Amino acid sequence: MELQTKIYGNALNQIVELGPISLMRLFKYFSDFKSAWDAGAKDYASAGLSSKQISAVIAAKARLSPEHSWQQMERAKINMLVAGEKDYPSLLLETAAPPPILYVRGDVKILNRLALAVVGTRKMSLYGKRAAQEIVAGLVVNNISIVSGLAYGIDAEALITTLNNQGRPIAVLASPIDNPSISPRVNYNLAQKIIESGCLVSEYPLGAAVQKQNFPIRNRIIAGLSAGTLVIEADIESGALITAKYALDQNRDVFAIPGSIFSPVSRGTNELIKQGAKLVGSSFDIIEALNLDAVAETAATLSLEETEDERFVIEYLSHEPTHIDDLIRRVNRQTGKVNAILTVLEMKGRIKNLGGGNYVKLR
Numbered sequence: 001m002e003l004q005t006k007i008y009g010n011a012l013n014q015i016v017e018l019g020p021i022s023l024m025r026l027f028k029y030f031s032d033f034k035s036a037w038d039a040g041a042k043d044y045a046s047a048g049l050s051s052k053q054i055s056a057v058i059a060a061k062a063r064l065s066p067e068h069s070w071q072q073m074e075r076a077k078i079n080m081l082v083a084g085e086k087d088y089p090s091l092l093l094e095t096a097a098p099p100p101i102l103y104v105r106g107d108v109k110i111l112n113r114l115a116l117a118v119v120g121t122r123k124m125s126l127y128g129k130r131a132a133q134e135i136v137a138g139l140v141v142n143n144i145s146i147v148s149g150l151a152y153g154i155d156a157e158a159l160i161t162t163l164n165n166q167g168r169p170i171a172v173l174a175s176p177i178d179n180p181s182i183s184p185r186v187n188y189n190l191a192q193k194i195i196e197s198g199c200l201v202s203e204y205p206l207g208a209a210v211q212k213q214n215f216p217i218r219n220r221i222i223a224g225l226s227a228g229t230l231v232i233e234a235d236i237e238s239g240a241l242i243t244a245k246y247a248l249d250q251n252r253d254v255f256a257i258p259g260s261i262f263s264p265v266s267r268g269t270n271e272l273i274k275q276g277a278k279l280v281g282s283s284f285d286i287i288e289a290l291n292l293d294a295v296a297e298t299a300a301t302l303s304l305e306e307t308e309d310e311r312f313v314i315e316y317l318s319h320e321p322t323h324i325d326d327l328i329r330r331v332n333r334q335t336g337k338v339n340a341i342l343t344v345l346e347m348k349g350r351i352k353n354l355g356g357g358n359y360v361k362l363r
Helices: 003-013 019-031 032-037 041-047 051-063 064-075 108-112 126-140 154-164 187-195 214-224 238-250 264-274 283-289 308-314 324-331 334-345
Strands: 079-082 102-104 113-121 145-148 171-172 197-200 228-231 253-256 351-355 358-361
Touching: 003 019, 003 032, 003 064, 003 079, 003 102, 003 351, 019 032, 019 041, 032 283, 041 051, 079 108, 102 108, 108 197, 113 126, 113 154, 113 214, 113 238, 126 145, 126 154, 126 283, 154 171, 154 187, 154 334, 171 214, 214 238, 214 308, 228 238, 228 264, 228 283, 238 253, 238 264, 253 264, 253 283, 283 358, 308 324, 308 334, 324 334, 324 358, 334 351
Parallel strands: 113 145, 113 228, 145 171, 171 197, 228 253
Antiparallel strands: 079 102, 102 197, 351 358
8 A cells, every 4th residue: 555645645544524334435436545635615515515615625635744643643553454454354345334544553463363352341250251261261272362452351452462472462543643642541451461472453633632532433344354253241322232233234253241130240142142143152152153173172271270279069969950949048148149150150161051940079
């Protein structure tokens, strides 16, 4: 891609009145962003811009310096990809509204590797944290990159686990990706580690304001970069469900981790499963659904020791079926807690759910 079209594309992308659809319309009409920048009002109208957008573009051209803006990008060590060039992610280009411009810090090459989106609630439970660690580890050892937002909770845990297992994390931000703009700030150090092993991605140029509506819009990129989306914990109104909807709209697989019916952060995932999302108990379930051959041990959980509560529950199970009601009475624990422990033990391959509320010990 010619440098001139990148320089002027970056400048046009700083005009807030031009969203990704209008920017893509200009790119297709003029064939390159330099020609789009040099055009006049009549040409903009022919390209499909509204009168308000035309006025905004003309005003912006009088105050913006494309070359100066580009130099700022270079100083921040930010790469820019334009739709259609070699390193632009091919899966994202297949979506309904791909961003015409992507800003990247880190290794742009991994954007065309097989990846899975892993998203979920900020209010992560211990169960959700362990599920994220175990499922993501199994995916990473099978050479699947992980895509997520940088939010604390499930998103951050998925990216941390990817790093801990020498994987290639991709964090998609709803803000610019220069150091002062990285949001949330609590995950600034995590972002720096991601740049070393994977990459940060955003469609927002330097100087763009972080607005609330950026986050659901950003989620289409998370889903678009990925062969499928896994939701680990999410309430009914969670932004993670927006990502799942984008995945469905793009004919990508949606996976969900089941959770306790008493847990607010499992209401969204349980509802996804009711609506047809694939229930996931291990990374192998995802690998199988994507028609991949496992190249390494997918049950990363096998290397993890059981907790004291898990060992306590296992003692009351045998190779003969035990009904959950009987188990709850025996262990004298809250129903929700027992349900969560049983789900984790099943993911670890320690027990099996026979259906009808009956469980057996496997090993």
